[in-house]
Amino acid sequence: MPVIEVTHLKKRYGDLVAVDDVSLAVEAGEIFGVLGPNGAGKTTTVECVAGLRVPDGGGVSVLGLDPRRDAAQLRQRVGVQLQESQLPDRLRVAEALELYASFYRNPADPAELIDKLGLGDKRNTAYKKLSGGQKQRLSIALALVGNPEIAILDELTTGLDPQARRDTWGLIEQVRDSGVTIVLVTHFMEEAERLCDRVAVIDRGRVVALDSPAGLVSTVAPEQRIRFRPSAPVDDRLLTDLPEVSAVQRTGSQVVVTGTGELLHAVTSVLARHQIVAADLRLEQSTLDDAFVELTGHRPAN
Amino acid sequence: MHAFRNILRTEARLYLRDLPTLLTTIGLPTLILVVLGLIPSLRKPDPTFDGQTFVSYFAPSLLVVTLAMVGVNTLPSVLATYRERGVLRRLATTPAHPAALLAAQLVLALAGILASALLLIVVARLAFGVPFPRHPLGFTLAFILGTAALLSLGLLVAAVARTTKAAQALAVPLFLVTMFFGGVYLPRFLLPDVVARIGDYTPPGVQALLDAWTGTSPQPLHLAIMAVIAVSAGAGAAKLFRWE
Numbered sequence: 340m341p342v343i344e345v346t347h348l349k350k351r352y353g354d355l356v357a358v359d360d361v362s363l364a365v366e367a368g369e370i371f372g373v374l375g376p377n378g379a380g381k382t383t384t385v386e387c388v389a390g391l392r393v394p395d396g397g398g399v400s401v402l403g404l405d406p407r408r409d410a411a412q413l414r415q416r417v418g419v420q421l422q423e424s425q426l427p428d429r430l431r432v433a434e435a436l437e438l439y440a441s442f443y444r445n446p447a448d449p450a451e452l453i454d455k456l457g458l459g460d461k462r463n464t465a466y467k468k469l470s471g472g473q474k475q476r477l478s479i480a481l482a483l484v485g486n487p488e489i490a491i492l493d494e495l496t497t498g499l500d501p502q503a504r505r506d507t508w509g510l511i512e513q514v515r516d517s518g519v520t521i522v523l524v525t526h527f528m529e530e531a532e533r534l535c536d537r538v539a540v541i542d543r544g545r546v547v548a549l550d551s552p553a554g555l556v557s558t559v560a561p562e563q564r565i566r567f568r569p570s571a572p573v574d575d576r577l578l579t580d581l582p583e584v585s586a587v588q589r590t591g592s593q594v595v596v597t598g599t600g601e602l603l604h605a606v607t608s609v610l611a612r613h614q615i616v617a618a619d620l621r622l623e624q625s626t627l628d629d630a631f632v633e634l635t636g637h638r639p640a641n
Numbered sequence: 642m643h644a645f646r647n648i649l650r651t652e653a654r655l656y657l658r659d660l661p662t663l664l665t666t667i668g669l670p671t672l673i674l675v676v677l678g679l680i681p682s683l684r685k686p687d688p689t690f691d692g693q694t695f696v697s698y699f700a701p702s703l704l705v706v707t708l709a710m711v712g713v714n715t716l717p718s719v720l721a722t723y724r725e726r727g728v729l730r731r732l733a734t735t736p737a738h739p740a741a742l743l744a745a746q747l748v749l750a751l752a753g754i755l756a757s758a759l760l761l762i763v764v765a766r767l768a769f770g771v772p773f774p775r776h777p778l779g780f781t782l783a784f785i786l787g788t789a790a791l792l793s794l795g796l797l798v799a800a801v802a803r804t805t806k807a808a809q810a811l812a813v814p815l816f817l818v819t820m821f822f823g824g825v826y827l828p829r830f831l832l833p834d835v836v837a838r839i840g841d842y843t844p845p846g847v848q849a850l851l852d853a854w855t856g857t858s859p860q861p862l863h864l865a866i867m868a869v870i871a872v873s874a875g876a877g878a879a880k881l882f883r884w885e
């Protein structure tokens with residue numbers, strides 16, 4: 340049974356339609372990615388799920404409850420990290436976590452959480468003095484301090500350097516492994532590819548694709564390319580006869596084969612059968628980036 | 642209630658940590674009083690002030706300093722900053738309501754105002770022989786209503802201003818006007834009569850404070866106006882306040 344169900348969600352701000360028609364379902368225990376270009380309606384969607392905004396149409400159900408009507412219950416059970424939300428400058432790390440922990444019936448141990456998030460030597464540091472990565476980790480800690488069943492994290496790693504971003508990913512995997520369902524809003528494809536079990540791609544307020552990252556790539560941008568230098572002359576027909584192959588090109592001594600499916604296996608098998616060795620063999624596959632461009636016509640911001 | 646108590650404790654810590662603001666809020670009026678009190682001629686009874694000293698006459702205007710600073714300046718800018726930085730919104734995602742943070746800020750504003758007023762009254766009495774308010778009940782009432790009127794105006798500013806900058810753009814003129822009509826910049830006997838009379842009715846109602854301090858009961862109309870301002874600005878703020 341899904342823990343979050345969104346059906347035909349619609350939300351306007353005045354004349355601007357921020358969310359036009361979004362339907363999705365998040366399963367318990369997964370990391371669900373919400374991808375899309377800036378202004379696509381990702382934040383609006385998850386804020387409707389979090390009960391922070393009132394939809395103009397459609398339905399939202401979280402843990403079988405209504406985010407508006409059952410707000411008090413859901414606030415105990417859903418942790419939210421908002422995009423661009425800060426803390427008072429003089430508030431210290433441990434103070435912030437202890438305060439927020441006190442709001443929940445069954446909170447995590449703030450001291451333990453601080454260590455787990457690598458803020459152990461910063462517990463008495465004022466918010467103002469934290470680096471971007473540390474602020475972000477504190478923000479994640481605050482979303483988790485209530486021991487939520489669902490964590491909604493909006494633009495988790497935006498503004499972080501690559502190392503801090505990787506550290507954060509490790510952390511999110513740990514959180515998921517502890518049984519928390521995670522909704523992750525992002526516009527970093529690498530992040531989605533690495534972390535998400537499934538992603539919804541939203542563009543102009545609509546879901547344009549919903550699949551696992553690998554599934555998305557293979558349906559939306561299935562093209563693969565193999566390059567190699569054969570040890571003996573190869574007849575093009577040997578390759579073009581394979582159902583997986585769509586084209587064969589030559590550049591100098593190099594052969595470039597494009598196709599889909601189990602392309603690598605098909606090509607190497609046929610070469611082996613003819614005792615041809617493929618030197619400098621390289622396989623180029625599409626990435627989620629390519630799928631994203633196919634779907635939205637935008638280059639992902641990076 | 643539980644969340645409110647914890648938020649109040651945390652906000653109080655932050656308040657105490659900001660020493661310059663704390664000292665200014667609580668100590669500035671008393672500091673001005675002491676500086677003026679060191680001038681001998683200002684400590685002599687003077688017929689201009691019905692036989693009181695200038696220091697006695699001016700003390701109520703010094704109360705206006707803290708009330709104006711806290712009510713229409715600090716309170717709205719703190720709240721606007723919390724809103725702009727998403728502190729209120731983040732709180733809205735937890736079981737605590739952001740209103741608890743607003744209430745905590747109000748309590749701290751009141752505490753600061755009270756501490757500042759007590760310090761002023763006690764130092765005025767001990768150092769310069771300014772008597773304690775002669776009409777304690779009337780003084781308390783005038784002080785409470787004047788404070789309520791200014792805090793409500795401060796909340797109204799915080800309600801209509803979307804950003805910290807906008808809050809300051811509204812708060813600064815309001816602060817200057819409050820100080821001017823409160824007789825802080827120019828003692829009221831130097832102001833044109835019509836300006837001084839207007840000042841009777843602008844928050845926090847310095848004439849009512851002066852009356853009660855020096856002996857007579859404050860005029861009901863003066864108090865009623867403060868109550869009306871407090872209630873209407875407060876209602877406006879409650880209606881217009883945005884948490885994000």
Ligand SMILES: Nc1ncnc2c1ncn2[C@@H]1O[C@H](COP(=O)(O)OP(=O)(O)O)[C@@H](O)[C@H]1O
Pocket residue numbers: 352355356357375376377378379380381382383384
């Ligand atoms: N509070 C708001 N008022 C008016 N317009 C808004 C508001 N929040 C978002 N928008 C607009 O709605 C659209 C979707 O925004 P958002 O959900 O934040 O997108 P994303 O998170 O995908 O970047 C954008 O065009 C944005 O400018």
Ligand SMILES: [Mg+2]
Pocket residue numbers: 381382383422494
């Ligand atoms: Mg967003």
